[in-house]
Amino acid sequence: MSSTPETRTIAVEVLRYQPGHASTPYVERFDVPFTDDMSVLQGLQHIKDRLDGSLTFRWSCRMAICGSCGMMIDGVPRLACHTFLRDFWPGPLRIEALAHFPIERDLVVDASDFIAKLPRIKPWLEPAVPLRVSAGEHLQTPTQLSRYESFSHCINCLLCYAACPQYGLDKAFLGPGLTALLHRYNSDSRDAAKEERMELVNSEEGVWGCTAVGYCSEVCPKQVDPANAVNQNKTASALSWLVRLLPGGA
Amino acid sequence: MDGWWRRDRFFLKYMARELTAFFVAAYALVLLAGVIRLSQGREAFDGWLEGLRSGWSVGLHLVLLAVFLFHAYSWFSIMPKTMPPLVVSGRRVPAWAITTAGLACAGVASIALFLLFTGRPR
Amino acid sequence: MKRSGQPPYWLLFGAGGMLSALVGAMLVFLTGIAAPLGLFGADTAFTYERAAAFAHGPLGKLAVEMVIALFLWHGAHRIYHTLHDFGVRLNAFTWLACYGVALAGTVTAAVALAVI
Numbered sequence: 001m002s003s004t005p006e007t008r009t010i011a012v013e014v015l016r017y018q019p020g021h022a023s024t025p026y027v028e029r030f031d032v033p034f035t036d037d038m039s040v041l042q043g044l045q046h047i048k049d050r051l052d053g054s055l056t057f058r059w060s061c062r063m064a065i066c067g068s069c070g071m072m073i074d075g076v077p078r079l080a081c082h083t084f085l086r087d088f089w090p091g092p093l094r095i096e097a098l099a100h101f102p103i104e105r106d107l108v109v110d111a112s113d114f115i116a117k118l119p120r121i122k123p124w125l126e127p128a129v130p131l132r133v134s135a136g137e138h139l140q141t142p143t144q145l146s147r148y149e150s151f152s153h154c155i156n157c158l159l160c161y162a163a164c165p166q167y168g169l170d171k172a173f174l175g176p177g178l179t180a181l182l183h184r185y186n187s188d189s190r191d192a193a194k195e196e197r198m199e200l201v202n203s204e205e206g207v208w209g210c211t212a213v214g215y216c217s218e219v220c221p222k223q224v225d226p227a228n229a230v231n232q233n234k235t236a237s238a239l240s241w242l243v244r245l246l247p248g249g250a
Numbered sequence: 251m252d253g254w255w256r257r258d259r260f261f262l263k264y265m266a267r268e269l270t271a272f273f274v275a276a277y278a279l280v281l282l283a284g285v286i287r288l289s290q291g292r293e294a295f296d297g298w299l300e301g302l303r304s305g306w307s308v309g310l311h312l313v314l315l316a317v318f319l320f321h322a323y324s325w326f327s328i329m330p331k332t333m334p335p336l337v338v339s340g341r342r343v344p345a346w347a348i349t350t351a352g353l354a355c356a357g358v359a360s361i362a363l364f365l366l367f368t369g370r371p372r
Numbered sequence: 373m374k375r376s377g378q379p380p381y382w383l384l385f386g387a388g389g390m391l392s393a394l395v396g397a398m399l400v401f402l403t404g405i406a407a408p409l410g411l412f413g414a415d416t417a418f419t420y421e422r423a424a425a426f427a428h429g430p431l432g433k434l435a436v437e438m439v440i441a442l443f444l445w446h447g448a449h450r451i452y453h454t455l456h457d458f459g460v461r462l463n464a465f466t467w468l469a470c471y472g473v474a475l476a477g478t479v480t481a482a483v484a485l486a487v488i
Binding site: 251252255265268269270271272274275276277278279280281282284285286288289292295296299302303307308310311312314315318319321322325326352355356359360363364367368 | 392441448459474
Binding site for chain 1: 251254255257258260261264268328330331332333334335340
């Protein structure tokens with residue numbers, strides 16, 4: 001015998017920002033019917049389809065891979081597709097745009113700062129000698145892979161940036177996600193651009209803005225552990241500073 | 251960003267950890283006073299010792315003791331995130347094991363210090 | 373890109389944090405509670421003779437200097453960054469209030485130890 005899943009209703013408070021319509025953000029409340037299998041993203045889609053078509057948010061894959069639907073859900077940076085409405089019943093559930101980024105419209109943030117910083121970490125492999133495709137695969141051992149693999153799982157969802165108070169206080173800080181990605185390339189046996197990237201790590205915008213809060217790693221939906229990437233590089237940066245003190249170490 | 255640290259329990263715990271710094275520095279200043287008094291001779295040092303026996307001082311040190319214990323706990327709790335990954339026979343040592351090992355080291359070092367301090371004068 | 377000046381402060385902060393996490397609580401208990409209250413009998417009490425004898429040897433001097441200096445630098449570095457966390461603008465004055473105190477304490481302890 002088939003049964004219809006039980007439908008409940010949750011109050012969802014969304015921080016709206018509609019330039020051209022209202023000059024400041026405001027909170028709007030929606031009553032959203034949901035079943036136990038519905039994500040917050042599906043709740044937002046219900047609002048957009050049935051209640052208010054002007055609600056604006058980013059989404060794509062619905063399965064925590066694309067990294068588009070990051071937002072503050074009850075004050076915590078989370079992926080809307082990776083969070084269930086049932087965990088917040090009866091509400092009210094508060095949904096806001098990601099912290100520390102300018103709001104473009106409703107739940108859509110302006111990530112220009114992140115995008116502008118991205119090429120600075122050289123997020124590509126730079127082999128010591130140019131390789132031709134005809135030379136075949138560039139093989140790695142499982143151990144070599146394990147050095148960077150977890151850091152390659154980043155989906156650029158920006159949750160760690162919304163979690164990082166130091167990024168909130170100082171936008172010049174390179175921040176958790178990009179440092180994890182930088183570390184991913186620096187730890188890759190096929191790459192030879194580590195020294196150039198270390199200049200950024202050692203700089204005032206580099207790892208030293210971090211105070212090891214550790215919240216970035218807590219909110220990461222992919223267990224990338226950006227806090228570990230940042231702090232490993234603090235150790236590396238401090239060691240390189242010590243080496244410069246030695247005779248002939250400059 | 252005003253009051254950002256009140257936004258989440260995680261941040262409150264972080265702030266508690268950061269504020270232990272005032273107590274660590276305060277204890278260093280107590281010891282510094284003792285060393286200065288020691289360098290000034292017996293009478294000066296006995297005065298410092300007398301001060302340590304006051305209720306205020308014992309109360310302060312009870313607070314310091316609690317804060318130092320929290321400092322040790324928080325220090326070794328964040329260590330799995332701050333140190334490079336530790337790999338033993340091909341497997342990454344889990345965070346809880348690093349924290350436990352750190353606290354165990356603190357226990358051993360503290361027992362050694364206790365024995366050193368309470369050992370009979372040579 | 374300007375190289376950050378943080379590494380030496382951070383190294384001292386880390387050394388002090390580790391030392392205080394390892395033995396800080398026991399030190400507080402011994403010097404601030406057990407010794408003043410005579411918890412372990414007269415033989416082991418904190419006396420001028422014992423303290424002076426300990427601080428007379430080079431190893432004792434080094435131990436006392438390490439504890440005082442590293443605890444101070446640990447505290448200074450964390451307080452400096454916590455001020456920033458609270459929205460205080462960092463400048464020469466905040467530097468002096470934090471690292472200046474640590475530096476002064478380090479030198480004072482070394483001078484006092486030298487004459488014991």
